Amino acid sequence: MGVTLNGDQPGDVQIKDNKIFGCLVKFFTGLDRVALGESYMDGHWDVKDDNLVAFFEKALTSEYAFRKGPIMLSNFLHSFSLLTFNLQSKSRCKKDIHSHYDLGNDLFKLMLDRSMNYSCGYWYKNVVLSPSANSLLPSGQATNTICETVDEAQMNKMLLIARKLHLQPGMRILDIGCGWGYLAKFLATNFDVHVTGVTISKEQFDYACTTDLESHELEFLRVPGLKPDGSGQFEFKLQDYRDVNDKFDRIVSVGMLEHVGKANYETYFKIIQKNLKDDGLVLIQTIGIAQDYVPQVEPWANKYIFPGGMAPYPDQFVKATFGKFIIEDWHNLGQNYGRTLHAWNENFQKNWPKLADKYDIRFKRMWTYFLLCSEALFNLRKLNNWQVVLSKDGYKGGYISFR
C-alpha cells in the first residue's frame, strides 16, 4: 500500500528531478515541512494521473507523517515505503522566498460554487432524523441523498445554517467574516431578516456591495417552497469584527476562526458574547483538528496559502467558549470537506485556461497541491469541519438542532 517511485499504481510518484529525494527525506524526518510542496511546485515530481489525493492518502496515513522535528528512520520508512530510495542523492531544495500570491476574485469565481462559499459545503440533503418509530429504517440509518454539485451543496449548507439559527422574521443577524456576502444575501432573501456582514477584505467588501436585494442576480439564492414577505435586508461593512459594538439576535461566522489565531480565540468569543442578545444564538463553522498529532500550523500551507492561518484543537475551542457560552450542538461535517475540495479542484482544472494569462504554472501546481493535499487530509479525517451552536445561558425551551 506504499507509494512507489516511478510506479504505475494510483498515487505513485513520477520523478522528474532528483532533487525530490532530499525533499522527501526532509519532509518525513520532520526536518523541513516546506520543501516537498515547493519541489512539487517546481515540477520535480508528478503523481500518476495527477492523482495527488491518492498520494497523500497513502503518505499521510500514519501519524509519523505529522511529527515535528527529527524522527527515527524506521518511523520514516514505516510511514512511507519507498522501493527506490537513494539516500546519497539527497540535495538541498529550493527555499526561494516566494512572493505571496495576489489572488483576485476571478480565481474564486471560477473555482467556487455560484454563491462563492469558500468553506465546507453540506452534501447530505433530505435528511430525516427522528427517534419516532414511524420513520425508523431497519438499519437505524438516516435517510438522505447526496447533492450532485458543489453549487447545490453550498445552497444546502446555507439552508442548514439558517435552520440551525432558528430564524424569525425581523431578526438582526451579524455575519463575522462575511466573504463575498452570499450567506448574508441568502438569509435576507429567504428569511426576512436583517443581516450585517463584516469583512476586512477590501476586495470581498467591494464585491459584496455590487448587488442589492432587488437584483435579478440574486434570484438563484431563493429557496423553493419558502414564502418570504420581502422585508429582509443586508448591509456590508469594511470593518474589523473587534470594532463591532451592537446587539444582534443571531451571530454567524463561517470559515473565520481559522484566520483568528489561537492567541485571539478568547477575544473572538468575547466580542461575539458582547454583541449577542441574552437569548441569542451563535453558529460557528470552522475547520478543526481531528488528531492530537496533527500540527496546528503546517509550514508549507502557512507560507504559500494561508499565512497566519491555523485550525483550532477541540479543547482550545471549548476552553475559549466555556464560561461565556453553553454548547447547544456540535456537528462534525468533516466528511463533507473532501467532496467540496474535490469539486473545487475540478472547477479549477477545468477553468485553468481562463486563468492561465494571470497565473503562472508554478501557481497552478501550488494551488493543485493545496487543494488535493487538503482533500486527502479531510478524507483521512486528520482534519474535521465543525458547526457549533452556542447560547449564553441555554436556549429557552431547549435547543433542537438540524442535520
Added chain:
Amino acid sequence: MGVTLNGDQPGDVQIKDNKIFGCLVKFFTGLDRVALGESYMDGHWDVKDDNLVAFFEKALTSEYAFRKGPIMLSNFLHSFSLLTFNLQSKSRCKKDIHSHYDLGNDLFKLMLDRSMNYSCGYWYKNVVLSPSANSLLPSGQATNTICETVDEAQMNKMLLIARKLHLQPGMRILDIGCGWGYLAKFLATNFDVHVTGVTISKEQFDYACTTDLESHELEFLRVPGLKPDGSGQFEFKLQDYRDVNDKFDRIVSVGMLEHVGKANYETYFKIIQKNLKDDGLVLIQTIGIAQDYVPQVEPWANKYIFPGGMAPYPDQFVKATFGKFIIEDWHNLGQNYGRTLHAWNENFQKNWPKLADKYDIRFKRMWTYFLLCSEALFNLRKLNNWQVVLSKDGYKGGYISFR
C-alpha cells in the same frame, strides 16, 4: 424577585426553627455548603406549597450562589434578598454524620419510569429536522411534540440512543454502567443486537438478571413498527468496566461518567478505546457543568446523595477524549432533565405511603431536596446533560446524527 421569609409568594421560605438563619448565611457566604440542606432535612424550614423548585430558581440565579469560600455580604444580598433577616440569630447547624442511606430497588421502582432509566429522559418526539425545503416551516423551527409521561420520555430516549448508534443486526454492544438493565434489554429486543451490560452494583446486577428475553415482562419495551427477527441477546456481568477486555461494535454508557471522577476520565476513555472496534461508535450520556462558576462537587449532594459523584466540565470531557476519539456529534439535552426530575418527584411524593415504612421523614425531606434542587439547576441551565457520539478516526461515509 427575591425570596421572602415567611412570605406568601412561590418559593418563599417558611421558618420553622431559627437555626435556619445561620445556615442561610453560611450557604450564601460559601462558609458551609452542607448546612442549608441539612437544616431542610431537619425540618427547620419549608417552602410555601412545597415549591422548592421556585425557591432554588430564585436563590441560585446569580453566580454568587456558587462561589466557594467567603464572599462579600453585598454579593450575598445581591444573590438572595431577604426582607427579614437577623444576623444575630445565626447559630450552628447540626453536622451529624448521617449514616448513609441504604437505597433499595423499591425506591427506584416507585420513583423512576417503568424501564428504570435513572438518567435524563428525552421529551421531544417526532422531531423532523431537515435542511430540505419541503419540510421547512416559516419559523425555521423543528416540528416536534412533547412526551406526556416520563415512561414515554425514557422509551423515547432509548430509541434516540439506538438511532444515534446506527445499529445493525448482529452487532455486539457494550453497556458500561448498565443500571437495572433495561437499555440492554431494549436494544436486544428491538434491534437484533447482542448487548453486554456491566455494573458493579450487586443489587442492580441481580435485578437485571431476573428476566430473560422471552419474558412477557419485557413486552412493553417493544417499539411499534419495528420488525426484529428475534436474534437479539443480552447478558449482564458484575464487573468493573476496567476489567473488560474485548472488542465491541458499539459502546454506550449512560449516567456513568458522573461516577467516574475527574482523576479517572483518561482511564475511562482509554478502556472504551481499547474495547471498541476501529470502525465503531461510542455514545456517552452524562450530566455536564454549564457555567464555569458552578463547582464540580456540591458538598451537600456529595455527602448525602452521590458520594464521589462529579459532573465533568466540557473542557475536561474534550481533553480526555482528544487523541483517542473524534467528536462526531454533541447534543445538549439539558432542558429535558428538569422535566425528568419533576416527574421523578411527582412519583416519589405520590408513592411515599408505600415507602414510609422503610424510610424516615428525614430521608423523605432529603430526597425531595435533592430532586427539586436538581430540577432547578437544570431549569436554570447551571447544569446540562449531553449525549456525545465518538468515533476512533471518523465514521466511514460521515456520521449523521438524530434528534
